[in-house]
Amino acid sequence: MRVRVHPLPLDPLPSAEVMMVVDVIRATSTAVMFLEAGAGALWLTASLEAARALRQNGELLAGEVGGLRPEGFDFGNSPREALGAELKGRTLIHATTNGTKAAHKAAQVAREVLLASLLNAPSAVRLAASLGREVAILCAGKEGQVGMDDLYTAGVLAQGLVAEGFEPVGDGVQIALHLAQKPALPVLRASEAALALEREGLGEDVDFCARLGFSERVPRLLERRGEALIFG
């Protein structure tokens, strides 16, 4: 049983049985909270336009422009906002650039794709370990740059898998494991993703994203429909 970490979704991405996609500030944290709030399905799309085009009857739209909820959308990309919603059985169409791009790459090379964050890390580790012996953690990064928040989260997930008997393989997982020895909140807050949110007055979302094990929900890729990836 082996675990690797890819700090960025670069080509060619090595295959794995199970791939956990991490965009912790905030796409995969928010995705977890949509399921926690009762959503029946989560469709990931790469753009606001794609999300609008997919809406047919009653789906809710989530996304962001500069950190905020776009015109005509039901939700921003905020895990705190998702927590307070009543979404029982509803379908969420969630537009997110870096996270969706990474999830598409994962879907091309892995049998199982999960969305992971600190919020669902213990449950994501248990599910990944039950689904395969070769697990990879794919960091979404920000516009092609390595994100410290994602790499830290990858390290926490890798710690969990190592505790389950997985062997860490490669430099990516070792860098992540070193980073994960630090406490979550100062590392996350110092990341560029967090600083950008702070500037928009959304710093509380960063603190929320650091709450380890808040949810047991793990979005799992069920199917692909056109450009959308459907998780449940």
Next chain:
Amino acid sequence: MRVRVHPLPLDPLPSAEVMMVVDVIRATSTAVMFLEAGAGALWLTASLEAARALRQNGELLAGEVGGLRPEGFDFGNSPREALGAELKGRTLIHATTNGTKAAHKAAQVAREVLLASLLNAPSAVRLAASLGREVAILCAGKEGQVGMDDLYTAGVLAQGLVAEGFEPVGDGVQIALHLAQKPALPVLRASEAALALEREGLGEDVDFCARLGFSERVPRLLERRGEALIFG
């Protein structure tokens, strides 16, 4: 005064006044030792063929195939071997894939390009700080993957620049600074680059590459001649 770290030479590479290129196991460590041993100039080329083609009269060839000295070459890519050589005034043509690729990218976006390693880290930091106010550290990586050995060395260089009053900017430098809090030898030895050398019986080179401040020589890009980058 600001310092950034790029964990990989990805496009587009942001510009900087001074860029320090790191391929610590072993290209930039060996380059430093060639100058330390008295070489008058060091030509970096991306392939063995390019190195052979550039030899005109009396230049020495260095390079590697699977860690070892290629047929017809004077040196492998070993800093220990370079240390023992008498190279007074000689020109070395040094073929190295990842290091040369990174140096070419650096040369496109920076006014000054230096080769850095742990061996020359204190001197490289002083020279970089004297040459500009915007310094970037570019990790060569291994075949497009982030190398823990390079990122660790980048962290040590960044520590030195921070001590000189530079502000660390971006997630790359923060990840590197966290990593550089560890002792050098165990981190370097655990890297994939080191494990590959160990398998070839060249583990002593890794220990040599970890000797902080062994040399005061800092290869500095002087000019470009065709596909070769000339350092002195």
